[in-house]
Amino acid sequence: MEHLPLFLILIIILGLVFDFINGFHDTANTIATSVTTRALSPRTAILIAACANFGGALLFSGVAETITKDIVNPFSLDNGSAVILGALISAIFWNLITWYFGIPSSSSHALVGSISGAAIAAGGVHILNYQGFLGIVQGLIISPIIAIIIGFLIMKIFQRTLKNLPLYKTNRRMRSLQMVTAGLQSFSHGTxxxxxxxxxxxxxxxxxxxxxxxxxxxxxKILVAAAMALGTSIGGWKIIKTVGGKITKLTPASGAAADISSALIIFGFTALKLPVSTTHVISSSIMGVGSAQQFKSVKWGTAKRIVLTWVITLPLTALLGALVFKVLSIMM
Known part of the structure; x- marks a missing residue:
């Protein structure tokens, strides 16, 4: 790293800043259920999440290669440094704005949107790797739909298997299970x-x-894993409150069901080397779990607000990425 030019070092620093923000912005989602149901204290949950995220980030790299080559071809990208710098600035700005207002937006959508927007501004629409880009977008769209279905099914299984247990025993067992599922979910987030x-x-x-x-x-790998773990250790209480309590009322059983659903889906897409929005997957799992208990128990007003943010993130960050790239091009 000591022989890298200043401009490239700046990109790496901004990348670590983005990952740090991702740590306290998105990782809050992975521990929201266990904190809300009091299976874990915030301090313990954040410690588990930080360690699990570090491990997940360090051990996998398939999704990284997809991001490197499937949005645009990096070997044919002119003015690539300005494109990447513009994308990072845009994504960081979007994450900070949504974090400030407590909106569980998607860092994945922000990053994909910013890269595509900056790249199009640099070389036109044809610069996109259409097949790879559409595959990524399809994964981002499909994964929350699957999460709702899986969350619903797992909660129904829990309801059937736990129906004869006294409530205090159910809560005790499910809180114990959440100590494990919170770690699994955080690990999957890192992957x-x-x-x-x-x-x-x-x-x-x-x-x-x-x-x-x-x-x-x-x-x-080491730098990114450390940045995410550090960001996780700071936490994001505003996001925890929105995901953990404002979508539906969570119990230890429903919290565990949402955790399992989210971890399964994130691991599955990681195995396919496809990026997903962990924010979308976790929030959608909670919606599915809430619907399984009682459709009216889901606070659909909050859900609509979250979905609206999901929908607008990709196009708005693409526009922002293009704008920042143009400004950087003039300055450079």
Missing amino acids: NDAQKTMGIMTMALITSGYQNSTAVPFWI
Whole structure:
């Protein structure tokens, strides 16, 4: 890293800032259910999440390679450093705004939107890798739908298997289970969300001529994993309150069901090397779980607000990414 030019070092620093913000912005979702149901204290949940995120980020890299090559071809991207810098600035700005207002927006949508917008501004629509880009967008759209269905089914299974148990025994067992599921969910978050930043940094190395493959360097893995773990340790209480209590009232059983649903889906898409929005998956799992208990128990007003944010994130961050790129191009 000591031989890298200043501009590339700036991109890496901003990438770590994005990942740090991702840590306290998105990782709050992974522990929201266990904190809300009092299975874990906020301090304990954040510690578990930080360690699990670090491990997940360090051990996987498939999603990173997808981000590096499937949105645009980094080997044919002109002015790639400005594109990546513009994308990171846009995504960071969006994450901070939505965090400030307590809206569980998607860092994944923000990053994909910002990259595509900046790249189109640099080289036109044809610069996109259409097949790869559409595959990523399809995954981002399909995953929350699957999460609602899986969350609903798991909760129905829980209701059937636990119906004869006294409530205090059910709550005790489910809180114990949540101690495990919270860790699994945080680990799965690291396997997918951290990879996106690794992919951006690797893309920056390629476009700057410092690397000729899409493999993620080990030093990038360490830096990104550490940044996400540090961000996680700070936490995001505003997001926890929205995801954990304002979508539907959570019990230890419904919280565990949502955790299991989310972890399964995130792991599944990570295995396919496809990025997902962990925010979308977790929030949708909670909607599915709430619907299984009673459709009216889901606070659909909050759900609509969240869905609206999901829908507008991709196009707005694409416009923002294009705008920031144009400004950077003039300055440079």
